[in-house]
Amino acid sequence: MRRFLLRSGTVMVILVAIAVVVGFGIRDKNSASALRVTQQSTLPATAQGYLGVYTPTMPESTDGLSAFETKTGTRPNVAVYYSGWLEPFQTQFAGELARRGMVPLVQIDPEGISLSSIVDGKYNSYLATFAQSVRSFGHPVIVSFGHEMNGNWYSWGNGTTSPVTFVAAWQHLVKVFRSNGASNVTWLWTINSVVGGPGPAASPQPWWPGTSYVNWVGVDGYFYYKSETFGTLFGQTIAAIRHFTRDPVLITETAAAPAAGQAAKIQELFAGARSAGMLGVVWFDDGGYRDWVIDNDPAALAAFGQAAQGFGGAVLPPADVPD
Numbered sequence: 001m002r003r004f005l006l007r008s009g010t011v012m013v014i015l016v017a018i019a020v021v022v023g024f025g026i027r028d029k030n031s032a033s034a035l036r037v038t039q040q041s042t043l044p045a046t047a048q049g050y051l052g053v054y055t056p057t058m059p060e061s062t063d064g065l066s067a068f069e070t071k072t073g074t075r076p077n078v079a080v081y082y083s084g085w086l087e088p089f090q091t092q093f094a095g096e097l098a099r100r101g102m103v104p105l106v107q108i109d110p111e112g113i114s115l116s117s118i119v120d121g122k123y124n125s126y127l128a129t130f131a132q133s134v135r136s137f138g139h140p141v142i143v144s145f146g147h148e149m150n151g152n153w154y155s156w157g158n159g160t161t162s163p164v165t166f167v168a169a170w171q172h173l174v175k176v177f178r179s180n181g182a183s184n185v186t187w188l189w190t191i192n193s194v195v196g197g198p199g200p201a202a203s204p205q206p207w208w209p210g211t212s213y214v215n216w217v218g219v220d221g222y223f224y225y226k227s228e229t230f231g232t233l234f235g236q237t238i239a240a241i242r243h244f245t246r247d248p249v250l251i252t253e254t255a256a257a258p259a260a261g262q263a264a265k266i267q268e269l270f271a272g273a274r275s276a277g278m279l280g281v282v283w284f285d286d287g288g289y290r291d292w293v294i295d296n297d298p299a300a301l302a303a304f305g306q307a308a309q310g311f312g313g314a315v316l317p318p319a320d321v322p323d
Helices: 008-027 063-072 091-099 115-119 124-137 163-179 230-241 262-275 298-307
Strands: 050-054 078-084 103-109 141-145 185-192 216-220 249-254 280-284
Touching (some): 050 249, 063 298, 078 280, 091 103, 091 124, 115 163, 124 141, 124 163, 141 163, 163 185, 185 249, 216 230, 230 249, 230 262, 249 262, 262 280, 262 298
Parallel strands (some): 050 280, 078 103, 103 141, 141 185, 185 216, 249 280
């Protein structure tokens, strides 16, 4: 919070003005006007406030996003892209999202490098340039690093990189961003559900960087089987998170395989997220590893449009961003 030195003659006027503004904000806290954010703030932690999507066209274009909006009849306010190590911040893509009133969620993946080298400062120049680009963008950005680190399928994850090293790398990255003035970042620590998924996932607690370095917690989890419910897929993980932080939780990657019954699982997903007070849901609309796309199932498309109602409430006003 900024602090100002005021002349005594102006204190009373300003205090009255502040009281009016605060009162208005409390009265209209669920309105779009109350959800405007500035460069100096993180995003509001609004339950059901976020509806996100990943499509394979991003960040090269928003074509996949537009197609997703059309086919589901929804308006996401978060779009995900995965940023390989040494790749710059995708300012043009982020600008297009901002013009739509959306927020980019950037998953920075340190593939093919030693996380110890990040801690040692080898990549400070790259990180500083990335942070400066985010700062210059001047609109909200959600940033994550080394997602699903408690799983054993990535080079930065369990079995390859120690939790101690990961935590040190995460903290170092955050410090570099902050020292370069990137205060428009909401820091998202993304883990894999400890139940289900492509392989075993460890308890997330050893990988926790600390409340000072995290704003939100993200959980990835997919419905592979008809027998799975929101509770069986995410419940144990959410309970584990609550042992060490009360930070708000976002479902950051999820989808349902056709064999699991997409329409039913979509309804289960959003009902569970609503009941659990999640920040929102990010749908992974990609058919690469497994067919998570919902194009070919009219019932699933209808279910998504209906079940997602009420999500994405933290809609940001479209920003005036230069091309």
